[in-house]
Amino acid sequence: GAVVSQHPSWVICKSGTSVKIECRSLDFQATTMFWYRQFPKQSLMLMATSNEGSKATYEQGVEKDKFLINHASLTLSTLTVTSAHPEDSSFYICSARDQETEGYSAKNIQYFGAGTRLSVL
Amino acid sequence: SQELEQSPQSLIVQEGKNLTINCTSSKTLYGLYWYKQKYGEGLIFLMMLQKGGEEKSHEKITAKLDEKKQQSSLHITASQPSHAGIYLCGADHKAAGNKLTFGGGTRVLVKP
Numbered sequence: 001g002a003v004v005s006q007h008p009s010w011v012i013c014k015s016g017t018s019v020k021i022e023c024r025s026l027d028f029q030a031t032t033m034f035w036y037r038q039f040p041k042q043s044l045m046l047m048a049t050s051n052e053g054s055k056a057t058y059e060q061g062v063e064k065d066k067f068l069i070n071h072a073s074l075t076l077s078t079l080t081v082t083s084a085h086p087e088d089s090s091f092y093i094c095s096a097r098d099q100e101t102e103g104y105s106a107k108n109i110q111y112f113g114a115g116t117r118l119s120v121l
Numbered sequence: 122s123q124e125l126e127q128s129p130q131s132l133i134v135q136e137g138k139n140l141t142i143n144c145t146s147s148k149t150l151y152g153l154y155w156y157k158q159k160y161g162e163g164l165i166f167l168m169m170l171q172k173g174g175e176e177k178s179h180e181k182i183t184a185k186l187d188e189k190k191q192q193s194s195l196h197i198t199a200s201q202p203s204h205a206g207i208y209l210c211g212a213d214h215k216a217a218g219n220k221l222t223f224g225g226g227t228r229v230l231v232k233p
Contacts, residue, residue, distance in 0.1 A: 006163065034220070043209065043223045044164075093163055107171075108152065108213065110221060112164040 006113025023094030029074035030096035050077040084120045127224030144210035152213035
């Protein structure tokens with residue numbers, strides 16, 4: 001299966017600092033990547049859709065100035081949590097969409113990174 | 122999400138027993154994706170279903186999508202400790218396939 005690498009896996013930072021998380025598709029090109037947030041014992045909440053070469057599309061309620069997304073190449077998207085505060089502490093997961101086709105039907109499978117656990121002190 | 126209901130929320134099974142997880146959508150599905158997550162880790166892709174009545178199997182895991190394309194089930198035969206984890210269904214409700222809506226997840230524990 002396709003491999004998505006997410007880095008770092010764990011980060012601790014002081015309140016007010018910024019943290020950058022990288023998401024790379026290692027063996028396929030991804031024009032679209034996604035950023036999710038997951039709270040303990042809850043499902044994934046989509047934060048934004050990252051499109052290569054264009055602006056990200058944010059979900060309702062997600063602050064675009066707080067969570068900066070850059071998708072500069074077909075294999076790399078970054079999420080920067082700016083001026084992080086304790087309430088931003090969470091598990092952040094990225095995925096990359098592999099748009100392989102099967103006949104006339106696109107499979108659009110999202111492959112996920114291992115996640116980044118952010119703790120803001 | 123109310124668009125996608127997953128049941129049960131948790132499941133404890135004896136090793137060797139079968140188990141079934143259900144995923145029901147309020148809207149017709151364009152695609153239904155099953156993933157497995159271990160605590161604190163990313164999601165591992167299991168299977169994807171698109172056609173009404175479709176059924177796919179991989180090792181001891183079988184996933185089905187009903188004819189109306191609104192309900193899917195994931196069945197594990199003769200469960201093993203390695204099957205423990207959180208199973209999530211993800212729904213693609215639009216033909217464009219850009220976003221997935223995830224169910225609440227089913228936490229599976231296999232007792233040896």
